[in-house]
Amino acid sequence: MSEIVLKTIVGTIVLALFGIIFGLLYKGIDRKLSAHMQARVGPPIRQPFRDVMKLFTKENVIPRHAIPWIFNLAPLAGLVATISILLYIPIGGFEPILSGSGDLILILYLLIVPSLAMVVGGFASGSPYATVGAQREMVTMIAYEFPLAIIIVSIAWKLNQLGNVDVFALSTITANPVWNTASGPLGIIGFAILLIVLVIVTPGELSKIPFDAPEAETEIAGGLLVEYSGRNLAMFYLTDGVKTVIMASLIVVLFFPYNLSNILGITGVYTTYALDLIFYLLKVFLVILFSVTLIRVGVARLKIDQIVYTYWIPLTLLSLVGLVFIMWDGFVTVP
Amino acid sequence: MFSIDTGSGFWNPILWVLVIIIAFLMMYILRSLGRKDYRKTTEQIKPFLSGNPELEKDKMHVRGSNLYWGFRESLKGFYNVLLKLHSGNTSDYILWFVVIMAIFFIIIGVI
Amino acid sequence: MTSIEYIIDHSPALIIAIPLLGAFLTPLVSRLGSRIRNVFVIIVAMLTAFLVFLLASDVFSDGIRTYIFGSQDLTTPVVRILFEVDGISIFMAIISVLLSLLAAIYSWSFMKKYDGLDKYYTLLLLMTAGMLGMELTGDMFNFFVFLEITSISSCALIAFWTHKGEAVEAGFKYIVVSAVGALFVLFAVALLYGQYNALNIATLANTIQYSFLDKIAFVLLITALGMKAGLVPMHMWLPDSYSQAPSSVTLILVGATQASLYGVFRMCFTLYGGVFADGILSSMTVGWFIVVLALVTILIGVTMAIIQTDFKRLIAYAAVAELGYMFLGIGVGLTAMGTSYGKTALDGGVFHILNDALDVGLLFLVAGSIYYATKERDLDRMGGLARNMRYTSMFFIIGLLAVAGMPPMNGFASKLLIYESTYQLSPILSIIAILSSILLLAVFVKVFHSVFMGPELPRFRDVQEVPRSMLLAMGIIALIIIVIGLIPGIVVENIVQPAANSLVNHLDYISHVISIGGV
Structure with missing residues (x-):
């Protein structure tokens, strides 16, 4: 019992530092790459670290119409909840620290908390721009939950069909990669469709273009973060970085949980750890490249009712088609 | 004993609360590295309205029925x-x- | 036999008798003064709650307990009424008595300025007695009688503010719906009595053959009790009556609606349990029908809730959606009878009854507090109240997180059970349930902004925090919500699973009456 408590405490500290440092690092890489895609030079990779440092030296203004205790508490609560998700995901190919105490549904709900904290913070700012941005964020959340729920339940359902127990637990999902569970071409196509839908859901979760109507700088002057400054804004900035790492890790864990050491057959404790960690970081980088950077520089921003339409009609139907393919997987086989 | 097991997943709230407490302490310490003061009696505390004048409070508050316009608009037929x-x-x-x-x-x- | 055992032996009768007696004594006591009357009502409610908890500790450890009103010799054909208390009965009774105790505490300050309070408290105690009677009885006609008692006293309480036209209209709609429902229940009871010459649920369950008249009775019972429980599309009376009643009455109305839900359980699983077990009627047809209606309930509940502008109407539609979750649990439990995931779904549905009563109850009490402080119920006319009403806004945040099913509140635990069992029947069920959870969160965040956030409006500058008894009632519920959220394993193992088990083991229910010689 006390072993779990000790593991939890140490794990939290280590993973919090890991999440923040790598979150900011990936943010920097993302800005550099998108700048090169737009034929600019872009900031150096350690720019986000400098941004956070600078935000900490700015004044922390609380507007007149805000509710102070909620205004100050929301960014902190968002960051804390986001860090707690890290303990349930297999980072770097290792077992999650709290692997027997939380599953995929918990992660799904905890992913709501950072956006919810931004929404509550926006509402608590007392400014009309912030209110409009906050309700847009809430509507975006409603929109992307539908395809996300379909993806998660489909994967769990398929694993359950094959007789596994505890199918929502991440340790079971990483032990049975989804491409191996598909017994025919329909299954593979179904899972590929779900992967594409998840890649399009990710910018919605992270409030990046084309789904960043809540933070539209050009329309509503910064949206729900308009009244935030100083250390509160730094908390939100860090939350965004950590959440990027988490979403990318989720895609890696659900669809590409392969460990390099298993493939290459390498043994030896520290070599496997180091190799797995590096391979994992590489996979996360590739996912961020495709789902955040490429999409961000390629398309324009959607209107809020277009966002709801996009997620609820085409993407939901697409993921339902994927679910149907997975359900019919056993009936069509390659001759 | 403190966790529930549903046959397809599990949930243990006590460990999660422990994580939250530790992360909260860490982030609170991190947050207190920043500045906490601001000039309270100057123009800083007025809401940012891109230069538009601020009307009386009844007209500035966004009312409940204006929220979620996007959602209602896209599901109009329903x-x-x-x-x-x-x-x-x-x-x-x-x-x-x-x-x-x-x-x-x-x-x-x-x- | 010690005195405690003696009390437990007679507690089924005492649990009904004490509120009934209290109800009839309240007009007399109120002649002595309003404060004495309030204290009297709270003492009666606390005494009933104490007896219910005592009985609960006995039933959860020892099993079913029966109580006979009338001739003790069960073989002679003399008219008698049998109370049979099993796990699910006492579970619902705990919820009902807790809700009425909290309503009594809340009403102390909330209703202080209104007239005719002696009638109010009488009806409140009468409603408590009716709900408890519905849940503890083992006799069909007695169930109908208590159903009528609950309906009539609730109707009077809904229309309590007779100076407002909409309250009287809501009371009228409620009594029409209740009367139609209760009459169809009576018709079904008459059909069963005519065929088998017995009114006792256990006896009927033992001797029922699935004849043509039994089919008609089944349909009538499920549909009528489903309408009283708020199944879509028969739910439309629910927002009207929940929103026009005073908030403390709405709290008990939640309990009354759930007592009708208990009626659906009892009819499906116990009375017709043998029919499902023997395979004469496949439980899949009825189960799938209830599952489809439950999905529609969830969706229509949340989508209507998002666009409301009246505070209590919005919470009422959210309550309809939560009822959909409970029906989903029952439906999957019926359809997948015998499998382990069906049992888990039933656990989740039953657990959700407890959680939903607490969560939605807390939200209604917050709505009542806002009405008490500002006399407003329209969301478009409120704003900025978090500055003046700090405790109320904190309780609202707890209620919001609990209703949306966010960890670590109790809503997450029961919704986890429901999601992770219903997906095995069909993935679509889990998907719609998860989506509606987010929609519920959106609904209440909208309310949070409209009521509590924003600049300080000059109209509300003098608004103060609500009096202590209202804060006490809300605080007790919030505390229970957090405690259940932190130790869900203990609650599920010791309280929910015995209740769900007693539903599935209908033979246990029957044999308990037959073994003591009943016919």
Whole structure:
């Protein structure tokens, strides 16, 4: 019992530092790459670290119409909840620290908390721009939950069909990669469709273009973060970085949980750890490249009712088609 | 003992609360590295309205029914039908009761 | 036999008798003064709650307990009424008595300025007695009688503010719906009595053959009790009556609606349990029908809730959606009878009854507090109240997180059970349930902004925090919500699973009456 408590405490500290440092690092890489895609030079990779440092030296203004205790508490609560998700995901190919105490549904709900904290913070700012941005964020959340729920339940359902127990637990999902569970071409196509839908859901979760109507700088002057400054804004900035790492890790864990050491057959404790960690970081980088950077520089921003339409009609139907393919997987086989 | 196991997943709230407490302490310490002061009596605390004048408070507050416009707009057809069905007529309430009873009769009788 | 055992032996009768007696004594006591009357009502409610908890500790450890009103010799055909208390009965009774105790505490300050309070408290105690009677009885006609008692006293309480036209209209709609429902229940009871010459649920369950008249009775019972429980599309009376009643009455109305839900359980699983077990009627047809209606309930509940502008109407539609979750649990439990995931779904549905009563109850009490402080119920006319009403806004945040099913509140635990069992029947069920959870969160965040956030409006500058008894009632509920959220395993193992088990083991229910010689 006390072993779990000790593991939890140490794990939290280590993973919090890991999440923040790598979150900011990936943010920097993302800005550099998108700048090169737009034929600019872009900031150096350690720019986000400098941004956070600078935000900490700015004044922390609380507007007149805000509710102070909620205004100050929301960014902190968002960051804390986001860090707690890290303990349930297999980072770097290792077992999650709290692997027997939380599953995929918990992660799904905890992913709501950072956006919810931004929404509550926006509402608590007392400014009309912030209110409009906050309700847009809430509507975006409603929109992307539908395809996300379909993806998660489909994967769990398929694993359950094959007789596994505890199918929502991440340790079971990483032990049975989804491409191996598909017994025919329909299954593979179904899972590929779900992967594409998840890649399009990710910018919605992270409030990046084309789904960043809540933070539209050009329309509503910064949206729900308009009244935030100083250390509160730094908390939100860090939350965004950590959440990027988490979403990318989720895609890696659900669809590409392969460990390099298993493939290459390498043994030896520290070599496997180091190799797995590096391979994992590489996979996360590739996912961020495709789902955040490429999409961000390629398309324009959607209107809020277009966002709801996009997620609820085409993407939901697409993921339902994927679910149907997975359900019919056993009936069509390659001759 | 403190966790529930559903056969397809599990949840242990006590460990999660422990994580939250530790992360909260860490982030609180991190946050207190920043500045906490601001000039309270100057123009800083007025809301940012891109230079537009601030009207009286009743007109500045965004009311509840304006929220979620995007959601309501994109599901307009659905809501038209739904609101028409909720007519408020007591005889409509009993009508729905009879309809469900009839459907249930058919299901039990035929299947 | 010690005195405690003696009390437990007679507690089923005492649990009904004490509130009934209290109800009839309240007009007399109120002649002595309003404060004495309030204290009297709270003492009666606390005494009933104490007896219910005592009985609960006995039933959860020892099993079913029966109580006979009338001739003790069960073989002679003399008219008697049998109370049979099993796990699910006492579970619902705990919820009902807790809700009425909290309503009594809340009403102390909330209703202080209104007239006719002696009638109010009488009806409140009468409603408590009716709900408890519905849940503890083992006799069909007695169930109908208590159903009528609950309906009539609730109707009077809904229309309590007779100076407002909409309250009287809501009371009228409620009594029409209740009367139709209760009459169809009576018709079904008459059909069963005519065939088998017995009114006792256990006896009927033992001797029922699935004849043509039994089919008609089944449909009538499920549909009528489903309408009283708020199944879509027969739910439209629910927002009207929940929103026009005073908030403490709405709290008990939640309990009354759930007592009708208990009636659906009892009819499906116990009375017709043998029919399902023997395979004469496949439980899949009825189960799928209830599952489809439950899905529609969830969706229509949340989509109507998002666009409301009246505070209590919005919470009432959210309550309809939560009822959909409970029906989903029952439906999957019926359809998948015998499998382990069906049992888990039933656990989740039953657990959700407890959680939903607490969560939605807390939200209604907050709505009542806002009405008490500002006399407003329209969301478009409120704003900025978090500055003046700090405790109320904190309780609202707890209620919001609990209703949306966010960890670590109790809503997450029961919704986890429901999601992770219903997906095995069909993935679509879990998907719609998860989606509606987010929609519920959106609904209440909208309310949070409209009521509590924003600049300080000059109209509300003098608004103060609500009096202590209202804060006490809300605080007790919030505390229970957090405690259940932190130790869900203990609650599920010791309280929910015995209740769900007693539903599935209908033979246990029957044999308990037959073994003591009943016919």
